[in-house]
Amino acid sequence: MSLSTMTNNEPAGSDEKKIVYDTKDLNLWYGQTHALKDINLSIYEKEVTAIIGPSGCGKSTFIKTLNRMVELVPSVRTSGTIEYNGKSILDKSFKVEDLRTRVGMVFQKPNPFPKSIYDNITYGPKIHGIRSKKILDEIVERSLRGASIWDEVKDRLKENAYGLSGGQQQRLCIARCLAIEPDVILMDEPTSALDPKSTLRIEELVQELKKEYSIIIVTHNMQQAARISDKTAFFLNGEVIEYDQTDNIFTNPSDNRTEDYISGRFG
Numbered sequence: 001m002s003l004s005t006m007t008n009n010e011p012a013g014s015d016e017k018k019i020v021y022d023t024k025d026l027n028l029w030y031g032q033t034h035a036l037k038d039i040n041l042s043i044y045e046k047e048v049t050a051i052i053g054p055s056g057c058g059k060s061t062f063i064k065t066l067n068r069m070v071e072l073v074p075s076v077r078t079s080g081t082i083e084y085n086g087k088s089i090l091d092k093s094f095k096v097e098d099l100r101t102r103v104g105m106v107f108q109k110p111n112p113f114p115k116s117i118y119d120n121i122t123y124g125p126k127i128h129g130i131r132s133k134k135i136l137d138e139i140v141e142r143s144l145r146g147a148s149i150w151d152e153v154k155d156r157l158k159e160n161a162y163g164l165s166g167g168q169q170q171r172l173c174i175a176r177c178l179a180i181e182p183d184v185i186l187m188d189e190p191t192s193a194l195d196p197k198s199t200l201r202i203e204e205l206v207q208e209l210k211k212e213y214s215i216i217i218v219t220h221n222m223q224q225a226a227r228i229s230d231k232t233a234f235f236l237n238g239e240v241i242e243y244d245q246t247d248n249i250f251t252n253p254s255d256n257r258t259e260d261y262i263s264g265r266f267g
């Protein structure tokens with residue numbers, strides 16, 4: 001069954017799964033620009049959810065509302081609700097710091113700190129008060145292994161992260177997220193600056209990571225969305241046009257605009 005026939009945008013076959021994020025009538029404005037319009041999406045735990053759509057349709061804005069990073073823009077105004085594990089995160093009483101420890105983010109361009117590989121990973125844990133070298137060493141190894149980069153860097157942990165290739169830097173940034181033991185990883189076009197081989201490594205990694213984490217990924221790459229995601233939401237002009245199991249979106253979309261977009265007729 002397609003989502004367009006269902007309420008609250010719950011794809012068929014999701015009944016058993018836990019909802020990690022639930023947005024209800026979410027609207028967002030940058031000044032006069034109405035960037036998100038009545039978004040009702042339920043995002044499920046330990047799945048990969050792809051957000052697709054043409055440039056300017058609100059994909060990045062959407063994922064940046066999920067960790068409230070969008071509030072850094074002074075003109076931003078929102079209405080509606082976002083529940084994260086049942087808690088309403090847009091409420092002023094909700095501490096944004098609590099969210100940032102549960103929700104990691106990876107950006108389009110790898111953005112390691114100008115520090116050693118080791119210090120990149122320990123940065124977050126140290127902010128959370130971890131001082132023991134033994135524990136920090138364990139976190140570094142576990143995070144780098146989790147991001148499939150341990151073998152490449154284990155003998156150069158004290159070297160500057162800028163000496164890594166772009167693909168390695170992106171996996172380091174994923175490891176930096178893992179170090180804070182998040183529930184959710186938000187990824188905003190994480191492979192768009194990478195070559196095909198590095199892209200494939202990240203895609204394989206995402207498949208591995210979803211066993212433990214819920215992943216929401218913005219991508220312009222239709223093949224990537226089809227290859228790695230469980231569910232896909234198609235955004236257009238700030239609205240969710242269709243949200244469904246990825247197989248349905250790519251083989252049997254219920255809205256002509258989805259079909260036009262995925263077949264390259266616009267965007």
Ligand SMILES: Nc1ncnc2c1ncn2[C@@H]1O[C@H](COP(=O)(O)OP(=O)(O)OP(=O)(O)O)[C@@H](O)[C@H]1O
Nearest residue numbers: 030033035053054055056057058059060061062073
């Ligand atoms: N900081 C900002 N201030 C004002 N308007 C903004 C800001 N960021 C985004 N917008 C506007 O909000 C709308 C959605 O932008 P957003 O970046 O979320 O789209 P997108 O789908 O991620 O685009 P792209 O694929 O090009 O990255 C656009 O009209 C954009 O111009």
